[in-house]
Amino acid sequence: MMLSTLKHHVTKHKPNSLFSSILTFFSNNHSSLSPSSPPSSLPSPSFTISKNDVADSFKTWFTTRHQSHDPLLLRVFQILSSGDDFSAALSALSLPLSESFVLRVLSHGGGDGDILSCLKFFDWAGRQPRFNHTRATFAAIFRILSRAKLRPLILDFLRKFSRGRVTHKVRFHDTLVVGYAIAGKPDIALHLFGKMRFQGLDLDGFGYHVLLNSLVEDNYQNAFDVIANQIRRKGYESHVTNVIVIKHLCKEGRLEEVEAYLNGLVGSGKELHGSEVNFLVGVLCDSNRFERAVELVREFGTSGSFPLENAYGLWIRGLVRGGRLDEALEFFRQKRDSEGYVPSHVRYNTLICRLLRENRLNDVYYLLMDMNETCTLPDMVTMNAVLCFFCKLGMADVALELYSSRSQFGLSPNHMAYKYLILTLCWDGCTNEAYRVLKSSARAGYFPDRRTFLTLATALCRDCKIDEMKELLHDALLRNFKPNSSVYDRFISALCRAGRVEDGYLIHGDLKNVTVRFSYTKMIMGFTKSNRGDIAARLLVEMKEKGHELNRFVFRHVLNCLLHMDNPRTRFFNLLEMLTHGKPHCDIFNRFIDGAMDAKKPDLAREVFELMQRNGIATNVSSQILVLKSYFKSGRISDVLHFFNNLRHQGVVSKKLYNPLIVGLCKSNKADIALELCFEMLKVGLNPSIECYEVLVQKLCSLKRYHEAVNLVNVYEKTGRRLTSFLGNVLLFHSLISPELYHTCVQLRSGIEGELHGSSMLTPIIGAFSGCLKVNYSIEELEELIAKLFPVDIYTYNLLIRNVTHHDMDKANELFDRICQRGLEPNRWTYDIMAHGFSNHGRKDEAKLWVHEMIRKGFYPLENSRNLI
Structure with a gap:
């Protein structure tokens, strides 16, 4: 019985409670749900279980699958899947090589999808002196390869087989016909069959039916009728023939003829095996004719001549393929309760896999428990679905435990299981484990898709796993998998963060066409930190050539680094020449002015500005402001005023230049000059910015020049502006310091407050704050009055x-x-x-x-x- 620990809880609690406890276990141990999180409307659990209990329970269930198999077969596949010399190990087993045993081995491996092990065994068996492959063993390996969509491998094998006919003790022509038929090449199979008949040879019943089926698959109408008649004349007709004929009619869309054909079989007294009806039921379901499919099952099933389980399974499959999951689940539950119907593991898997795609994890859990209750053994698809189930739950630790124990129950993860496991481990921050799973999947022949690759690469770069990232890129290139530019971008960034800027630069050198702006920035910052301004400057020039934006932050670091190297002035202007060569642009010059200012080189900033003027490059307000700020930053106020006056005489001074000048003068304790310039602006019809008023009022109040401060506030309000929070707070703060501010307000605002927009309460509020005015305002009322005056x-x-x-x-x-x-x-x-x-x-x-x-x-x-x- 499956899930010993879970089973114990199921007998004591409702299954939904157990499912809730799994979710609760996850939410208590992880900060966030995975992107495929289950519904949140689940009841609170009445008990809890640990991750080890969950993992052990599923491991116990998976192990029951192994217990149903021949131990010798398990040992064979254990040897085949190991990396050791399997040939010697298999020989040491003294296997009873025969056609039946080889078919058992291939059936076991093919059922689990272990294609590589099947091929290894088939090759090894063919080289043993006491065994020769038969047509049946060839057909078995061909079918395995065909199901795995490896038909080119079959064709390659058949070409080699046809060239070495004398070495084979097998029905040579039969094998070729069957092989090409299974490989989807009925034209070649027919040609070879014609050669056989010319030589007086013929196929047996098995060969005829394989050929007939391939003709149906590829719609060879005329040849189908010929081969079908041959089968009947030679007495090979059986229920297999009937199934293929029905399949043929269904593919032709002749469903009414199919029903007539089935009625004819019943009327002639022939026994139906179920597969004849099942195929028609499947076709009807696939064409969304579900009601007719049900009627057909009832019509032919009432005779009791064949069991209905397969037809029920096809009905469920049809509903699932049609996206009618709720109907499929309801049908399954109804037939289980009324008739004791237990679907095969294939039908369970069909439901589970589709429910996983829809993230209906609660329903998935119920089906898994139902498989346990009905003693349905899990197969490889089930086990992979369970891995995906726990990944979608976000319980990567449980999924990883099952994956790590896969050798105990012969689990061979498929591409989807690998994908979800890697993604979930990355999302959980378990980068090392995700990378180990990737390496294992690569050895098994699976390499991640672009989304999974990008997620893992991002996680490795985030955690600065440099060696692992290099190996990942190497493996990708070996498989002709070309990562996109963002992967290299992240890798270069990780190398820079790890202090390996040179390595990042080497990669960038090989992949210039894919390096993006963020990588350039990271490399530039890395080289400036290591005082390699020459390389940083080279990268800056390359950024411009590639059309990337050159932001101020990067410029400042590069220029600051160059100005602290030998020959700083030469390096500085050389870079300017390279960036403006042929197409001098004002914005580039502005960046150099700003960079020189940031490096405390105001003379150099002014020199760049003058260079612009000498070369006829039109300066803009930004250029002028940057030069002003460079002088302010070095404390050279006289140079500031001299520069401003020169511009004013040239008639190029604007409001945008006045504003930073006034603000800078206030911050440099030059309030008189700032105030003078403020009124000069007003005189020429320019309204200073709000910031100008704010810093001037603050500076004047700090100097206790309340008369000028209040007068300036009056001027500000006459422009129609509302008091800002900053201005209001400055006035309130100074009203607490000195009653003089209130008296000044009374003197300067008496009689005009009613004329000022929304400011009639400023003087009373300042009086209340300073304690000079006795009022009956409560604190709530005062708060409301202030809110009307300015935003609090x-x-x-x-x-x-x-x-x-x-x-x-x-x-x-x-x-x-x-x-x-x-x-x-x-x-x-x-x-x-x-x-x-x-x-x-x-x-x-x-x-x-x-x-x-x-x-x-x-x-x-x-x-x-x-x-x-």
Whole structure:
């Protein structure tokens, strides 16, 4: 019985509970479900099982399959699948070589899809002195190869066979006819058959039927009638003939004739074996005529002359192929409950594989349990489906355990099982295990498809598995598998991250046509870190030639590296020449100005700007701003003003240049000049940017020049703009520092607040904040008034909390809660203000709790806060 551990639970719990526990086991041990995760609407499990229990249970079930086989056959295939010298090992077994034994071996291996082992054994047996292959053994190996879609191998074998006829003690012509018929070459088979008849030779019943079937497969209508008549005249007609005739009529679409033919067989007293009816049922199902198929089964089945299990199986197969999975499951359950119907393992597999494709994992689990209950032995398809099942569940550890134990029950994974196992292990971060599975699959003749290859390559590059990645690419090229550019891109990036930039550069040298921008960036950054600016510069030029965007970040690193090497100025301008040769472009020059500025070389930045002017390259506002910023960065304010005045005299100054100039002057503590330029802009009809007003007001307030600050706010509002959060917070903050700001507002805004857009409450709010104005506003009302004045943010709330903590910590607590309810995230300053508020009110223990909460949230306490602990 299958699944000893699972079986124990099934007897105590509903199967759905067991399935839920498997899912719960996975979700408790992994952070996320795989892309093919099962439905989430499952009940909570009432018990749990471990991954080892699950794996062991399925291993026990799989092992029962081996126990039903001849131990000698198992030993033969164990030897054939090993990498050792199988020839000597097989000889040591003293096998009872005969036609029947060889057919048993081939049947065993062919059923499991172990084509390579079958070929090895067939070749070995043919070389043994006491055995010669027969036509039956040849036909058996031909069928195995045909099912595996290896017909070219059959044809190659037949060509060699025909050239060495004297070495074979077998019906030579029969074998050739049967071989070519199985290989899908009925024209050659007919030609050889004609030669046989000319020489007075003939086929036996087996050969005739193989030839007749191949004629049906390839629609040889005239020849079919001739061969069919030959079979009848020679007395070879049997139920096999009837099946082939029915198959022929079905392929011709003559279904009414098929039914008449079947009725004729019944009327003449011939016994039906079931396969005659089954074929018609299958054709009707494939053409979606399910109702007629059911009627036919009932009509011929009432006689009881043949069992209906195969017809039921074909019905299920037809429903599955037609995408009617729910009907197939319902039919299966109905016949199981009413008639005790147990489908063959092939039909179970048909259902399971299609359900897996649809990710209906709950139904898959039920079918697997049903196979166990009915003692249906799993075959290779079932075991591979189980591997895929656990991969789709995301339980890669269970799938990997079954895969690692495959030798115990003769599991030979197929392409789909390998694919899902590799993908799931990659998604779980088990890159080493995924790579080992790939190597094993390659030895078994499977190489991943593009999606699987890309996923594994991405995982190897992500984990910097350089040697494994090199081997993977080598194996791919040996198989004429050409990875796309993204694979090489990731590999080059991984090499750069691993500090092997030179190796990445060598690969890039061989694959220039596929290297993309990201790889260039990684290599450039790698070479700049190792002070190889010359190579980094060469790559930058190559990037431009390939049409890739040259961003500021890359430029800065390359230029900074060049400017710290020997002959920096020469290297700098050589690179500029290479990048602008033939097609000088303003944007390239701007990048060099920015790079020189970043490397703290303002003179070099100005020199590039002047070079543009000398060469007639039109400068733009970006060029001018970059030169300004380079001077600001080096603290050369006089050069800033000189440069600006020159441009102003040339009449090329615009608003875009004024704005960064004013901001830079404020940050350089040149508020008077900045204010003068601001009003100069207004005088010539240019409205300064919001940032200009913000930094000017902030600077003036910090210098306690409130009169000028409030006047500037008035000017700002007269332009029709609403106060920004930054401006409002600056005013509120300074109202807490000094009452002078309020008095200035009263003086400068008295009588005009009603005229200003939405700002009639600014003076009262500043008065309330500074304590100069006694009002009856609650904290909630004050909060609402501020929100009408400007958009509130966490900085605004910090100011409100700071104000409230002076007189009521309970109100401060309420305000803190309201901040969280409104979706804002309290920051380091919020916790610090709360902690000091409690401390100032003598509530030291609560202050400590706030400091600890600040630390728990990941904020490092300020020095004053640390003293509270």
